[in-house]
Amino acid sequence: MPADTIPILDVSIWFIAKIFVIFAILLYVVFALVVVRQVQLMTDTLEVGFETEVRLLSFVHLLFALAVLIFAFLIL
Amino acid sequence: MPDIFVNEKPSEVPEKKEEIFKKPETKDEVEKLPGHSHNPLSAFCFYPDGIDFETRRKEEKIVLLMRKHIVTNASWIIIGVIMILAPVVLSKFPILEFLPARFQFVAILGWYLITTAFILEGFLDWFFNVYIVTNQRVVDIDFYNLIYKEVSDAKIDKVQDVTYRMGGVIRTIFDYGDVFIQTAAEVPNFEFLAVPRPNVVTKILEDLITNGEKGLRVKIK
Numbered sequence: 192m193p194a195d196t197i198p199i200l201d202v203s204i205w206f207i208a209k210i211f212v213i214f215a216i217l218l219y220v221v222f223a224l225v226v227v228r229q230v231q232l233m234t235d236t237l238e239v240g241f242e243t244e245v246r247l248l249s250f251v252h253l254l255f256a257l258a259v260l261i262f263a264f265l266i267l
Numbered sequence: 268m269p270d271i272f273v274n275e276k277p278s279e280v281p282e283k284k285e286e287i288f289k290k291p292e293t294k295d296e297v298e299k300l301p302g303h304s305h306n307p308l309s310a311f312c313f314y315p316d317g318i319d320f321e322t323r324r325k326e327e328k329i330v331l332l333m334r335k336h337i338v339t340n341a342s343w344i345i346i347g348v349i350m351i352l353a354p355v356v357l358s359k360f361p362i363l364e365f366l367p368a369r370f371q372f373v374a375i376l377g378w379y380l381i382t383t384a385f386i387l388e389g390f391l392d393w394f395f396n397v398y399i400v401t402n403q404r405v406v407d408i409d410f411y412n413l414i415y416k417e418v419s420d421a422k423i424d425k426v427q428d429v430t431y432r433m434g435g436v437i438r439t440i441f442d443y444g445d446v447f448i449q450t451a452a453e454v455p456n457f458e459f460l461a462v463p464r465p466n467v468v469t470k471i472l473e474d475l476i477t478n479g480e481k482g483l484r485v486k487i488k
Contacts, residue, residue, distance in 0.1 A: 216377070
Protein backbone atom coordinates (compact mmCIF):
# COMPACT_ATOMS: atom_id res chain seq x y z
CA MET A 192 0.00 0.00 0.00
CA PRO A 193 1.46 3.44 -0.93
CA ALA A 194 2.52 5.68 1.99
CA ASP A 195 0.06 8.48 1.18
CA THR A 196 -3.04 6.27 1.29
CA ILE A 197 -5.54 6.29 4.14
CA PRO A 198 -5.49 2.65 5.38
CA ILE A 199 -9.17 2.08 6.26
CA LEU A 200 -10.67 3.81 3.25
CA ASP A 201 -7.88 2.85 0.85
CA VAL A 202 -8.13 6.31 -0.67
CA SER A 203 -5.22 8.55 -1.57
CA ILE A 204 -4.71 11.45 0.85
CA TRP A 205 -4.25 13.74 -2.17
CA PHE A 206 -7.65 12.80 -3.47
CA ILE A 207 -9.18 13.99 -0.16
CA ALA A 208 -7.02 17.13 -0.39
CA LYS A 209 -8.29 17.70 -3.94
CA ILE A 210 -11.92 17.56 -2.74
CA PHE A 211 -11.19 20.10 0.00
CA VAL A 212 -9.33 22.43 -2.37
CA ILE A 213 -12.08 22.30 -4.98
CA PHE A 214 -14.72 22.90 -2.31
CA ALA A 215 -12.78 25.96 -1.07
CA ILE A 216 -12.45 27.36 -4.59
CA LEU A 217 -16.15 26.68 -5.17
CA LEU A 218 -16.94 28.80 -2.11
CA TYR A 219 -14.71 31.48 -3.53
CA VAL A 220 -16.64 31.39 -6.83
CA VAL A 221 -19.87 31.97 -4.87
CA PHE A 222 -18.17 34.93 -3.15
CA ALA A 223 -17.10 36.30 -6.56
CA LEU A 224 -20.71 35.99 -7.75
CA VAL A 225 -21.87 37.97 -4.68
CA VAL A 226 -19.29 40.65 -5.54
CA VAL A 227 -20.64 40.91 -9.11
CA ARG A 228 -24.19 41.28 -7.78
CA GLN A 229 -23.18 43.80 -5.13
CA VAL A 230 -21.26 45.88 -7.68
CA GLN A 231 -24.35 45.86 -9.91
CA LEU A 232 -26.48 47.09 -6.99
CA MET A 233 -23.96 49.75 -6.03
CA THR A 234 -23.59 51.05 -9.58
CA ASP A 235 -27.39 51.38 -9.65
CA THR A 236 -27.23 53.28 -6.35
CA LEU A 237 -24.49 55.63 -7.48
CA GLU A 238 -23.64 56.69 -11.02
CA VAL A 239 -20.37 58.51 -11.47
CA GLY A 240 -19.44 57.56 -15.02
CA PHE A 241 -17.12 54.69 -14.10
CA GLU A 242 -19.73 51.93 -13.89
CA THR A 243 -18.63 49.94 -16.94
CA GLU A 244 -15.04 49.68 -15.70
CA VAL A 245 -16.07 48.65 -12.18
CA ARG A 246 -18.50 46.03 -13.47
CA LEU A 247 -15.82 44.73 -15.82
CA LEU A 248 -13.44 44.47 -12.87
CA SER A 249 -15.93 42.35 -10.90
CA PHE A 250 -16.54 40.11 -13.96
CA VAL A 251 -12.81 39.63 -14.52
CA HIS A 252 -12.54 38.62 -10.85
CA LEU A 253 -15.34 36.07 -11.30
CA LEU A 254 -13.75 34.70 -14.48
CA PHE A 255 -10.41 34.36 -12.71
CA ALA A 256 -12.07 32.40 -9.91
CA LEU A 257 -13.86 30.13 -12.43
CA ALA A 258 -10.61 29.57 -14.36
CA VAL A 259 -8.81 28.55 -11.16
CA LEU A 260 -11.67 26.18 -10.29
CA ILE A 261 -11.54 24.47 -13.70
CA PHE A 262 -7.75 24.39 -13.64
CA ALA A 263 -7.67 22.87 -10.15
CA PHE A 264 -10.25 20.27 -11.21
CA LEU A 265 -8.13 19.27 -14.19
CA ILE A 266 -4.63 19.14 -12.74
CA LEU A 267 -5.20 17.91 -9.19
CA MET B 268 22.77 119.69 -9.30
CA PRO B 269 23.08 115.91 -9.65
CA ASP B 270 20.28 113.78 -8.32
CA ILE B 271 21.21 111.99 -5.14
CA PHE B 272 18.47 109.44 -5.37
CA VAL B 273 16.30 108.59 -8.28
CA ASN B 274 13.36 106.43 -7.53
CA GLU B 275 13.20 103.50 -9.87
CA LYS B 276 10.19 103.25 -12.06
CA PRO B 277 7.92 100.68 -10.51
CA SER B 278 8.13 97.48 -12.47
CA GLU B 279 4.88 96.42 -13.94
CA VAL B 280 3.14 94.02 -11.63
CA PRO B 281 0.80 91.68 -13.44
CA GLU B 282 -2.71 92.51 -12.53
CA LYS B 283 -4.11 90.11 -10.03
CA LYS B 284 -7.15 88.33 -11.28
CA GLU B 285 -10.14 89.55 -9.40
CA GLU B 286 -11.63 86.96 -7.11
CA ILE B 287 -15.37 86.87 -7.04
CA PHE B 288 -17.32 85.25 -4.26
CA LYS B 289 -20.73 84.20 -5.50
CA LYS B 290 -22.91 81.26 -6.34
CA PRO B 291 -21.81 79.80 -9.69
CA GLU B 292 -24.63 80.37 -12.16
CA THR B 293 -23.33 79.52 -15.61
CA LYS B 294 -21.60 76.37 -16.85
CA ASP B 295 -18.48 78.43 -17.51
CA GLU B 296 -18.40 79.56 -13.87
CA VAL B 297 -18.86 75.98 -12.70
CA GLU B 298 -15.92 74.89 -14.89
CA LYS B 299 -13.71 77.51 -13.21
CA LEU B 300 -14.56 76.42 -9.69
CA PRO B 301 -11.61 75.19 -7.63
CA GLY B 302 -12.36 71.55 -6.94
CA HIS B 303 -14.58 71.05 -10.00
CA SER B 304 -13.44 67.89 -11.73
CA HIS B 305 -14.54 65.51 -14.47
CA ASN B 306 -12.54 62.65 -13.03
CA PRO B 307 -14.90 59.89 -11.78
CA LEU B 308 -12.21 58.84 -9.29
CA SER B 309 -11.89 62.31 -7.79
CA ALA B 310 -12.15 62.49 -4.00
CA PHE B 311 -13.56 66.02 -4.00
CA CYS B 312 -15.81 67.35 -6.71
CA PHE B 313 -17.61 70.64 -6.57
CA TYR B 314 -20.75 70.79 -8.73
CA PRO B 315 -19.95 67.43 -10.38
CA ASP B 316 -21.20 66.66 -13.88
CA GLY B 317 -22.89 63.45 -14.88
CA ILE B 318 -23.31 62.14 -11.36
CA ASP B 319 -26.52 60.69 -10.09
CA PHE B 320 -27.70 58.61 -7.16
CA GLU B 321 -30.68 56.36 -6.57
CA THR B 322 -32.77 58.62 -4.31
CA ARG B 323 -32.09 61.95 -6.04
CA ARG B 324 -35.17 64.01 -6.76
CA LYS B 325 -35.70 65.72 -10.10
CA GLU B 326 -35.17 69.25 -8.81
CA GLU B 327 -32.28 68.26 -6.57
CA LYS B 328 -28.83 69.48 -7.58
CA ILE B 329 -25.59 67.90 -6.38
CA VAL B 330 -23.32 70.55 -4.90
CA LEU B 331 -20.53 68.40 -3.55
CA LEU B 332 -19.36 64.82 -3.95
CA MET B 333 -16.68 63.51 -1.65
CA ARG B 334 -14.77 60.35 -0.91
CA LYS B 335 -11.97 59.63 1.49
CA HIS B 336 -8.75 61.33 0.43
CA ILE B 337 -6.80 59.30 -2.11
CA VAL B 338 -3.88 59.05 0.35
CA THR B 339 -6.02 56.87 2.63
CA ASN B 340 -5.73 54.12 0.00
CA ALA B 341 -1.99 53.82 0.59
CA SER B 342 -2.36 51.08 3.25
CA TRP B 343 -4.27 48.55 1.11
CA ILE B 344 -2.18 49.37 -1.98
CA ILE B 345 1.08 48.69 -0.11
CA ILE B 346 -0.30 45.48 1.44
CA GLY B 347 -1.62 44.46 -2.00
CA VAL B 348 1.80 44.92 -3.61
CA ILE B 349 3.43 42.91 -0.79
CA MET B 350 0.84 40.14 -1.31
CA ILE B 351 1.54 40.10 -5.06
CA LEU B 352 5.28 39.81 -4.49
CA ALA B 353 5.06 37.35 -1.57
CA PRO B 354 5.04 34.09 -3.64
CA VAL B 355 8.11 35.27 -5.60
CA VAL B 356 10.02 36.05 -2.39
CA LEU B 357 8.78 32.98 -0.52
CA SER B 358 9.77 30.69 -3.41
CA LYS B 359 13.32 30.97 -2.02
CA PHE B 360 12.13 29.20 1.14
CA PRO B 361 10.87 25.61 1.08
CA ILE B 362 7.48 26.33 2.71
CA LEU B 363 5.32 24.34 0.28
CA GLU B 364 7.92 21.67 -0.48
CA PHE B 365 5.90 18.97 1.32
CA LEU B 366 3.14 19.34 -1.31
CA PRO B 367 3.23 17.75 -4.77
CA ALA B 368 4.09 20.26 -7.53
CA ARG B 369 0.50 20.45 -8.82
CA PHE B 370 -0.81 21.32 -5.33
CA GLN B 371 1.92 23.95 -4.94
CA PHE B 372 0.79 25.57 -8.18
CA VAL B 373 -2.88 25.61 -7.14
CA ALA B 374 -1.86 27.02 -3.72
CA ILE B 375 -0.14 29.93 -5.47
CA LEU B 376 -3.20 30.49 -7.68
CA GLY B 377 -5.37 30.43 -4.54
CA TRP B 378 -3.09 33.00 -2.94
CA TYR B 379 -3.52 35.28 -5.96
CA LEU B 380 -7.31 34.82 -5.75
CA ILE B 381 -7.21 36.06 -2.15
CA THR B 382 -4.94 38.93 -3.20
CA THR B 383 -7.38 39.90 -5.95
CA ALA B 384 -10.28 39.88 -3.49
CA PHE B 385 -8.29 42.00 -1.03
CA ILE B 386 -7.38 44.62 -3.67
CA LEU B 387 -10.88 44.64 -5.14
CA GLU B 388 -12.43 45.08 -1.70
CA GLY B 389 -10.03 47.94 -0.91
CA PHE B 390 -10.88 49.73 -4.14
CA LEU B 391 -14.65 49.18 -3.98
CA ASP B 392 -14.73 50.24 -0.34
CA TRP B 393 -13.10 53.55 -1.28
CA PHE B 394 -14.98 54.03 -4.54
CA PHE B 395 -18.51 53.44 -3.25
CA ASN B 396 -18.18 55.13 0.15
CA VAL B 397 -19.29 58.57 -0.91
CA TYR B 398 -20.65 61.63 0.81
CA ILE B 399 -22.97 63.84 -1.18
CA VAL B 400 -24.22 67.32 -0.40
CA THR B 401 -27.11 68.48 -2.55
CA ASN B 402 -28.98 71.77 -2.40
CA GLN B 403 -31.60 69.96 -0.28
CA ARG B 404 -29.93 67.12 1.57
CA VAL B 405 -26.84 65.55 3.00
CA VAL B 406 -26.46 61.96 1.80
CA ASP B 407 -24.08 59.35 3.14
CA ILE B 408 -23.64 56.20 1.04
CA ASP B 409 -21.75 53.54 2.98
CA PHE B 410 -20.38 50.36 1.52
CA TYR B 411 -19.29 48.56 4.66
CA ASN B 412 -18.07 45.40 3.00
CA LEU B 413 -18.84 43.35 -0.02
CA ILE B 414 -22.23 42.22 1.24
CA TYR B 415 -23.58 45.18 3.23
CA LYS B 416 -24.49 48.75 2.28
CA GLU B 417 -26.28 51.65 3.94
CA VAL B 418 -27.68 54.88 2.51
CA SER B 419 -28.72 57.60 4.96
CA ASP B 420 -29.73 61.18 4.41
CA ALA B 421 -30.93 64.31 6.22
CA LYS B 422 -32.51 67.49 4.92
CA ILE B 423 -30.26 70.53 4.94
CA ASP B 424 -32.72 72.46 7.13
CA LYS B 425 -32.46 69.71 9.77
CA VAL B 426 -28.71 70.19 10.09
CA GLN B 427 -27.93 71.87 13.39
CA ASP B 428 -24.20 71.94 13.69
CA VAL B 429 -21.19 71.34 11.47
CA THR B 430 -17.68 70.93 12.82
CA TYR B 431 -14.49 69.66 11.34
CA ARG B 432 -11.40 68.09 12.81
CA MET B 433 -7.98 67.99 11.25
CA GLY B 434 -4.88 66.79 13.01
CA GLY B 435 -1.70 64.85 12.51
CA VAL B 436 1.17 65.19 10.11
CA ILE B 437 -0.26 63.30 7.14
CA ARG B 438 -3.64 65.03 7.38
CA THR B 439 -2.06 68.45 7.56
CA ILE B 440 0.28 67.78 4.63
CA PHE B 441 -2.47 66.43 2.38
CA ASP B 442 -5.21 68.73 3.72
CA TYR B 443 -7.88 66.27 4.74
CA GLY B 444 -9.91 65.66 7.87
CA ASP B 445 -13.25 64.64 9.34
CA VAL B 446 -16.44 66.67 9.11
CA PHE B 447 -19.11 66.02 11.75
CA ILE B 448 -22.70 67.01 11.10
CA GLN B 449 -25.32 66.98 13.83
CA THR B 450 -28.89 66.86 12.67
CA ALA B 451 -32.41 66.84 14.06
CA ALA B 452 -33.30 64.11 11.57
CA GLU B 453 -33.67 60.39 12.21
CA VAL B 454 -29.95 59.92 11.71
CA PRO B 455 -28.51 62.21 14.42
CA ASN B 456 -24.91 62.25 13.26
CA PHE B 457 -23.21 62.23 9.92
CA GLU B 458 -19.51 61.70 9.73
CA PHE B 459 -17.64 62.55 6.58
CA LEU B 460 -14.38 60.82 7.36
CA ALA B 461 -11.01 61.76 5.88
CA VAL B 462 -12.49 64.07 3.25
CA PRO B 463 -10.27 66.55 1.39
CA ARG B 464 -10.55 70.27 2.29
CA PRO B 465 -12.72 69.89 5.40
CA ASN B 466 -12.72 73.66 5.95
CA VAL B 467 -14.24 74.25 2.49
CA VAL B 468 -16.81 71.50 3.09
CA THR B 469 -17.80 73.09 6.42
CA LYS B 470 -18.13 76.52 4.81
CA ILE B 471 -20.27 75.20 1.97
CA LEU B 472 -22.53 73.38 4.43
CA GLU B 473 -22.85 76.49 6.60
CA ASP B 474 -23.75 78.61 3.56
CA LEU B 475 -26.36 76.08 2.54
CA ILE B 476 -27.80 75.82 6.05
CA THR B 477 -27.99 79.59 6.49
CA ASN B 478 -29.37 80.72 3.16
CA GLY B 479 -29.97 77.66 1.03
CA GLU B 480 -28.24 77.33 -2.34
CA LYS B 481 -28.76 81.05 -3.03
CA GLY B 482 -26.55 81.83 -0.07
CA LEU B 483 -23.66 79.79 -1.42
CA ARG B 484 -20.58 81.96 -1.83
CA VAL B 485 -17.59 80.40 -3.51
CA LYS B 486 -14.42 81.81 -4.93
CA ILE B 487 -14.50 81.84 -8.74
CA LYS B 488 -11.12 82.33 -10.40
